[in-house]
Amino acid sequence: MRIDIITVEPDLIKSPFENSMMKRAIEKGLAEVHFHNLREYGIGNYRQVDDYQFGGGAGMVLMIKPISECIEKLLAERSYDEIIYMTPDAKTLNQATANTLSLKENILILTGHYKGVDQRVRDKYVTKEISIGDYVLTGGELAAAVLCDAVIRLIPGVLGDETSALTDSFQDNLLSPPVYTRPSEFDGMKVPEVLLSGNFPKIEEWRSEQAYKRTQEIRPDLLDDN
Template sequence: MRIDIITCVPQLLASPFDHSIVKRAKDKGLASINVIDLRDYTTYAHGQLDDYAYGGGAGMVLMPEPIANCIMSLQSERKYDAIMYMTPDGEQFSQSIANRYSMVENIMILCGHYKGVDERIRQKFITHEISIGDYVLSGGELAAAVVADALVRLIPNVLSDETSALTDSFQDGLLAPPVYTRPEVYEGMSVPQVLLSGNHKAIEQWRNDQAIERTKTRRPDLYQKLLGS
């Protein structure tokens, strides 16, 4: 998988992809994440990327030409399966969306900044608009890092244990059950006996019951969706 992230603040993405699972994927040659500096594609003086919005109002807007120059330059080099734009009014990112896009080869992600991008860029180039939650960040960079991390960890052979991603929260519409490790007793709190029993069928049933109960208690919206499916 190749992920190209277009940003006007590339420094914000200097660290997230150089550690842990994403770094492992890059080292194995299973994923390539490239941070593209939008200022390299502007023809305006002093690297200008933004301007005032027509009609007035607070905040600046990223101008269309530098973004178009960047996207078209990247498109001349390869075909993209998706061109995403990180925006609060996009589709809510979810595990099912991550599963879907983890199967593709080339993804471009445009990070908004300030008051966003000129609407004509969204109309002309963007194929998928994604939000990571009902809140506003300073820009789309951290959101893009979230999406990239969620996709890369699903690529086959990235995780040491292939079943790990399949048992994550949300994969089956449920939150993950509680987990325990050594010591068996910590400050008077013991590991549930069923997990020490060696009875794999009973353990699996306990985990399923716990996942359902945790989802019902903590995310009743997910639980109701599960009941309706």
């Protein structure tokens, strides 16, 4: 998988890709991530990328011309399965979306900033818009990193245990059940006996029951989607 990210703050987003799982995925050659500084396509001596809104109002808007030039350059080099715009006014990222994107080969991500981008960018280029939650960040860089993490970890070979991602929360619209490790007793708190029994059918039954119970208590809306 190749991911290209257009941003006005490249240094802000690079760090997550230089550590942990995403770093290993890149080093293994399972994912490529390339950053494109929008200011290199800025207008004039000051590399301007934003301007005031037509119609007035607080907040600056990223202009269409620098974004268009950057995207057109990238499109001349390769085709993209998706051109994604990270913005709070979009459908919220979920596991199903991450699963689908993990099967793609080339993804281009545009990160918003200030009040967002000129709507014509969205109309002309963007194929999918994604939010990571009902709140506003200073820019879309951290949101793009969240999306990349959710997607890259699903690529075969990235995780040490191939089955691990299949048992994550939300894969079956349920939250994960409680998990335990050694010691079996700590400060008077014991691990449930069933997990120590070696009876794997019973263990799976317990985990399913706990996952349903936890989802019912914390995220009953997920059960409505089943």
